[in-house]
Amino acid sequence: MRTPEELSELFRQRGRKVTPQRQCIFRVLEGNVTHPSAEVVYEAARAEMPTISLKTVYQTLNDLAELGEIQALDLGTGMARFDPNVDGAHHHLVCHECGKVRDLYADLDGLTIGQSDAQGYDVRSAEVVFRGRCEDCRTAEGAGAGASAGSGRRASFRAATTATE
Amino acid sequence: MRTPEELSELFRQRGRKVTPQRQCIFRVLEGNVTHPSAEVVYEAARAEMPTISLKTVYQTLNDLAELGEIQALDLGTGMARFDPNVDGAHHHLVCHECGKVRDLYADLDGLTIGQSDAQGYDVRSAEVVFRGRCEDCRTAEGAGAGASAGSGRRASFRAATTATE
DNA sequence: TGTCAATTAACAATCGTTGGCAATAGAGTG
DNA sequence: CACTCTATTGCCAACGATTGTTAATTGACA
Incomplete structure (x- = not known):
């Protein structure tokens, strides 16, 4: 903006x-x-x-x-969210608990599809939404049992972060 | 399902x-x-x-x-859409005009983020939504001017298609 | 057979968002 | 400055998707 x-x-x-x-x-x-x-x-x-x-x-x-x-x-939080950042190359991390959103600057050159794969769609945009619980929600409530630990997740593209609420 | x-x-x-x-x-x-x-x-x-x-x-x-x-x-079409296909590895092509959705079976191994990039989020899922106009909407209405042609888009991962409405 | 969940109808209520309306304010133009 | 036309406000209604309420009925399962 x-x-x-x-x-x-x-x-x-x-x-x-x-x-x-x-x-x-x-x-x-x-x-x-x-x-x-x-x-x-x-x-x-x-x-x-x-x-x-x-x-x-x-x-x-x-x-x-x-x-x-x-x-x-529309990040699935029930209401529209407005982002003054229109720099295009970023995506979003959404906490499904508190709705907090963080920008994710990611090297997603790979995130385009060829015409042959677009099934006739004139593709204009590709959005990636990563969902999970944010740190605040994890530490705040889930003090006891910690099932996750995100075992096998691989890091496959570079990402730089940016603040948010 | x-x-x-x-x-x-x-x-x-x-x-x-x-x-x-x-x-x-x-x-x-x-x-x-x-x-x-x-x-x-x-x-x-x-x-x-x-x-x-x-x-x-x-x-x-x-x-x-x-x-x-x-x-x-929640594909931004105003109402919840239900997908019996829970095989995980597919994403969606959404027509912003008629709301039609197509599955996109994509090789998105790259679509996970490392703990260091997750900013404290316990990331559970990553959804990719590609938006554009579907073939029906393009041919139906926009007979005349065709500005797009999707110039520089690169195909960077394999994708296999699947029917839809 | 009996119990308790499920269904139904009909309706109100929610929430985010948009619309109408009439009155007023005020930005831009000359 | 004066004029015009958009913008704003307040208030309230309405939307569409979804959930809740109630009371009466049905029917699945033990």
Whole structure:
């Protein structure tokens, strides 16, 4: 996602008006690595601007997604998550317990399929979602029995991590 | 997913009763590669058993998912899709236009991450969802302009296909 | 045969999200 | 500055998928 200033310019170019509400949402999203839901963006925005409405938040998030400045993610957590990081080459680690999401910068050059394998699909994107329990959930609750240990998992591509909530 | 007979046996073992409704749903799912939604299962079941209720369908699908006999998928199509194929090693091609899903049997040995990359997550599963427009949607509507052609995509793993709806 | 789970119908309720509406505010343009 | 037209707000209704409730009935299994 671009900077709030650049976004303002972009909105103007597209005939959209640059309102304080929208600027507020731009700021909330700037550098946000928590993959927030609309509700979370709403709360954060209200901290600065108590009268902002949930409607406007949804509206603006959709506008941004339309412009390709953020990505709406369906990670199976029950609600849309919005990711200002549109750098493409990253995927997601999702905790099935608390819903926490972490970015996974992975060397997934291999993650494309040839036309012959695409079964006629015009493939535009490939998303990988890794699911498991995050460290917090593991240490917090499951103090006793530890069945897993992730025995045979192989590391087959390089990955670099990035924060999140 | 096992055969209806085996499922019946399994249900009895678990103290669940084997009702005609459940058996009907077992049959609907047997060999079903269409990744049906609950509603679709409901319709198919009603063909055989007109009085079956949607509630029972949801109940039974959840039971089967609990037992690991089917997998509930969230493919971003707005509703849960149920996959009797639990063979693990396959992923999905989703048409963002009509929602059609195709199995993609892919050689994705590479699709595991090492403990060091898992950021403390106890990773249990990795799903890959490829999104695009299916052949039907492409030929049907987009007769004229064809911008794409999927220029630079590389084929980097073998994939075998499987039917779907 | 008897018990207890399962089913049914009909309906309310949930949750995330979108829509309508009327009134007001305010951004952009001239 | 003034005008216009979009945006915002508040409030509430509605959506679609799913789950819950209730009470009455059915039927599987021991």
